Amino acid sequence: MAGDSLANKDSTQRGVSRRAVCLGLLCCLAIVFGEAYGVLVVRGSAMAADYSAGAAVFLFFLITLLINPLARLLTGTGLRSGELATVYIMMIVASAIPSWGFVMNLIPFLGGLFYYATPENDWANVIHPHLSAWMVIQDQEAIWKLFEGAERGESVPWSIWHKPMLLWGLFVMNIYFVTLCILVILRKQWMEHERLIFPLSILPLELSAREEGKSLPPLLRNYLTWIGFSIPLLINSVNGLHAYFNFVPSINIDSYIGIIRNSITLQLEPHFEVIGLSYLLSLDVSFGVWLFAFLANVHTGIERAMGWSIGPGQPYSMPASASVAHLAQGAMLFLVLSSLWSARHHLKDVLHKAIGRGTEIDDSNEMVSYRTAVIGIVLGSILAVFWLAQTGLNLASAFFYFSLCLVTFIGLARVISQAGLAYGVSPVAPPVFTVNVLGSSSLGSDGLTALGLNFPWSADLRTFVMASAATGLKIAEVTRLEARRLFWAIMAAIVVTLVAAFWAITTLAYKYGGINLGGWGFGGLTQLTGNWIVNNIATPEEFYGWHLAYTGIGSTFMALLTYIKARFVGFPVHPVGLALGLTYPISRIWFSVFIAWLLKAMILKYGGARAYRTLRPFFLGLVLGAFGSAGGWLIIDAFGGMSNWFTL
Secondary structure (H helix, E strand, C coil), rough: CHHHHHHHHHHHHHHHHHHHHHHHHHHHHHHHHHHHHHHHHHHCCCCCCCCCCCHHHHHHHHHHHHHHHHHHHHHCCCCCHHHHHCCCHHHHHHHHHCCCCCHHHHHHHHHHHCCCCCCCHHHHHHHHHCCHHHCCCCCCHHHHHHHHCCCCCCCCHHHHHHHHHHHHHHHHHHHHHHHHHHHHHHHHHHHHHCCCHHHHHHHHHHHHHCCCCCCHHHHHHHHHHHHHHHHHHHHHHHHHHHCCCCCCCCCCEEEEECCCCCCEEEEEEEHHHHHHHHHHCCHEEEEEHHHHHHHHHHHHHHHHHHHCCCCCCCCCEECCCHHCCCCCCCHHHHHHHHHHCCCCHHHHHHHHCCCCCCCCCCCCCCCCCCHHHHHHHHHHHHHHHHHHHHHCEEEEEEHHHHHHHHHHHHHHHHHHHHHCCCCCCCCCHHHHHHHHHHHHHHHHHHHHHHHHHHHHCCCCCCCCHHHHHHHHHHHHHHHHHHHHHHHHHHHHHHHHHHHHHHHHHHHHHHHHCHHHHCCCHHHHHHHHHHHHHHHHHCCCCCCCCCHHHHHHHHHHHHHHHHHHHHHHCCCCEEEEEEEHHCCHHHHHHHHHHHHHHHHHHHHHHHHHHHHHHHHHHHHHHCCCCCCCCHHHHHHHHHHCCCCCCCCC
């Protein structure tokens, strides 16, 4: 028994090995440079912009299919399952940083409020006086060249960028650390007590599985995997060839249906990666996701047909109306608060452990001790609130805003852990909801400008580190990785990714000119945020009563559905779908979730659990085929000069 214990411990230590960490860091760099060049220059698929972490899946697929078997053939040994898991965890954490997660939004924003200022929008008088000088760059020539491009051979003026990059980098590192500490505290509750299924962890676990004497994992030796793989590969390849050769016909599988006198358009777009991942969900969860998205479409359409609303669409909440967005926001708030209430006994044990009051709870398998996690949350939150106060918010509004951000992070991380959504954002962005609750008049021009400056990390939450790390910890639990060593591997991945992303995106902008590049940051993000600041300053409100009323209705309805679900075991609809709203990603993927739900329901009805297990490799193959073909065509387009977009 003692020998087995030592062997198991040695095996986990080898999981987070030096070579695994080094390979993981190389993959993090590949994700940074590939995403930056692919999105901005090639204008192709965004592979690291969402919870699905397509870039990580693509690289991991290549590692398990080609690189690791080749290493076994040439050297007699390859990466073990734990080492492969370490590499993947580092990659999914890295995928949450360079694109929509943070840096690609931040760099344009640091100069964009000056570049896009015109006499018509009057930003120079309304916004510029309230900008904290240490948060942005104000050198007009440097800003102009960021967007227009520098002269050939001219270097980036790094001396101007060092200070804002360092300050923003330290701030967001602090945010990442606080959220990782929260995840440490909630991990046991989510994984051991509530047993959330973490659907996004299943594919990498299947790819990292190893059998004695076999170079490929069982998933890649199953013919059903390759049948599923071939479907998106064929369709994407035909469409990719069509971009190069007009005589090749394109395959269009998307369709649209207008309802309620065409006041709303239902987007029927099959996304193979979403179908594959949604097949892994329980039927009640997938039913709830697509049903509430459909009802949100109907609700929005009825409001438009009647010409009634509680206000304009909220940034990052559209195409949902403001009422639909706040119904979902209320549901999200109830989801978080009720889950924390359910975990109250666990949280009490964690606190007792942290202050040394002799509880039996064990924290030896956590990334950091519970004491470190609690202290990290407290000190990190104080630093974050202080930092926000320096940007123009008063202490009370800074505390409320940061608390709301943490609630949003927890809510989305839980939804991703439970529903496994490839795409999604908060139903109402934290800066926007802060204004709705506190009122634009109480925040003042300084506070509104400060909230706008924090849009890059807290508004467009298509991906963020906490959600990715939650999936990573599930993978680590199954593969029995040594958590303390994994923590430092994750932190190394964050630091390397941040530095590389700052360098890559800034360098590309000065070389090509930001306005000549693709992506959201150099165009729409800055203009949307600047106009949002100006509109709130120009029309001050004490608070937004209708918005808060709908938030309360959403919370009440979520509470009712949660009670019904708990009271009646066979209730077929899970309320988690209500908390998703009808944001841009949800409006694009709900039909794919519906397809997966329908197929799984039919398979279980006529074939039972055995048929479900048998066909699972086919659906995982859909995911591999979708991201594999998207990544392959991104590489082809980088050399061929075309642009093909196969992901959201």
